[in-house]
Amino acid sequence: QKEVEQNSGPLSVPEGAIASLNCTYSDRVSQSFFWYRQYSGKSPELIMSIYSNGDKEDGRFTAQLNKASQYVSLLIRDSQPSDSATYLCAVGGMDSSYKLIFGSGTRLLVRP
Amino acid sequence: SAVISQKPSRDICQRGTSLTIQCQVDSQVTMMFWYRQQPGQSLTLIATANQGSEATYESGFVIDKFPISRPNLTFSTLTVSNMSPEDSSIYLCSVEKGTSGTYNEQFFGPGTRLTVL
Numbered sequence: 001q002k003e004v005e006q007n008s009g010p011l012s013v014p015e016g017a018i019a020s021l022n023c024t025y026s027d028r029v030s031q032s033f034f035w036y037r038q039y040s041g042k043s044p045e046l047i048m049s050i051y052s053n054g055d056k057e058d059g060r061f062t063a064q065l066n067k068a069s070q071y072v073s074l075l076i077r078d079s080q081p082s083d084s085a086t087y088l089c090a091v092g093g094m095d096s097s098y099k100l101i102f103g104s105g106t107r108l109l110v111r112p
Numbered sequence: 113s114a115v116i117s118q119k120p121s122r123d124i125c126q127r128g129t130s131l132t133i134q135c136q137v138d139s140q141v142t143m144m145f146w147y148r149q150q151p152g153q154s155l156t157l158i159a160t161a162n163q164g165s166e167a168t169y170e171s172g173f174v175i176d177k178f179p180i181s182r183p184n185l186t187f188s189t190l191t192v193s194n195m196s197p198e199d200s201s202i203y204l205c206s207v208e209k210g211t212s213g214t215y216n217e218q219f220f221g222p223g224t225r226l227t228v229l
Contacts, residue, residue, distance in 0.1 A: 032216040043204055043220040044155070046113070051214075088154060092216040100218055104154040 002027040004091050006103035014111050019076040021106050023089030026070070032092040033065055033072045034100065039085045048074060079110045114139055114209045116221035124227045125195055132191045133224045135205035140185035143208035145218065146178070150201045158203075161188045195228045202226070 003026040013019045021035075032051055036044035050056045050063040050072065062075040072091075076083055089103040115138040125131050135144065144161040159169040159180055167180040182188045192199050202225050206218040 034217065043223045046217060046219060049214055049217055090218075099157060099160070100216060102155040 002030075002091075002101050004089055004101050004103035006087075006089050006106045008104060009107040010109045011106055012109045012111060013079050015079060015081060017079050017110075019079045019083065019108055019110070021074040021076075021087050021089075021108065023072045023074075023091075023103055024070055025072070025089075025091045025101070027091065027093070027101075028067075028070065030067075030070075030091045030093055032100075033063070034090040034092070035061075035063060035072075035074045036088040036090060036102075037083075037085045038088060038105065044088055076108075079108075081110045081112050084108055084110045114141065114207050114219045116205065116207060116219060118205060118221040118224050120224060121222065122225040122227075124229060126229055127196055129195055130191055130193045131195065131226060132189050133203055133205075135188045135190070135221055137186045137207050139209075141207040141209055142185070144182065144188045145206045145208075146180065146188070146190045147204040147206065147220075148201045149204060149223075155204065158190070161190075192226065195226075197228050200226055200228045 005024045035048040037047050038044045048063040050065045056063045060077045064073045086105040086107045088105045090100040092100045117136045119134045146158040147155045157170050158173045159167040161167050161180050161182040163182045179191045202223045204223045206220045210217050
C-alpha cells in the first residue's frame with residue numbers, strides 16, 4: 001500500500017515568517033513530487049513540482065526533495081495571510097498509469 | 113496548465129437517483145481522472161478515464177456505481193448511480209498536462225459539490 005504522510009496541523013505561523021511543510025512517502029521508486037494548495041471550498045491548485053534531489057525555488061516557494069530519506073518539503077518564505085490554506089503533497093511514479101497518491105494535507109494558518 | 117470546467121457546480125439529489133457530472137477541457141489531453149473528496153479528507157482517485165477504452169477503476173469503486181464515459185480527448189462524464197447519503201462529497205476531474213521537462217502534473221477542475229438527502 002503506497003502511502004503519503006503529512007501532519008494535519010494546523011501549522012500556525014506569524015505573518016512574514018517561514019512556513020515549513022513536510023511530507024514522507026513509502027514507495028521508494030516514486031519519481032515525481034508535487035505540492036498543491038487548496039483554499040477552503042476550492043479545488044487543489046498545483047504550486048510546485050519537483051523531480052530531482054535538492055531544492056527548487058519559485059518565488060516565495062521552495063520545494064526540497066530527499067529521495068534517500070523519502071522526504072519532500074515545502075518552504076514558504078515571507079508568509080502572508082493569503083497563504084492560509086491546506087497544502088497537499090502528492091507523489092507519483094514514472095509508469096504509464098500517471099496515478100498520483102495524495103497525502104491528507106497540512107492546514108496552514110498565517111496570523112496577521 | 114489547462115482550463116477545466118465542470119457541470120454542475122453543485123447539486124442536491126434524492127436517495128436512489130443518479131447524477132451525471134461533466135468535465136470539459138480547453139485542449140486535448142490523454143489522461144483524465146475522477147476523484148472524490150469527502151469533507152475534511154484528502155483526494156481519493158475513483159478512476160482513470162481513457163479515450164477509446166474502458167475506464168480503469170481503483171479498488172473500492174465499480175463501474176456499475178460510477179460509470180464513466182470518455183467520448184473524445186476534451187470531455188468526460190462521471191455518473192454517480194443509485195445515490196445514498198454516503199455519496200455526498202465533492203467530485204473533481206483532473207487532467208495530466210505536462211510541459212517540456214515535466215510529467216505527471218495534474219490540473220483540477222473546480223469540482224462538483226454533491227449532497228444526497
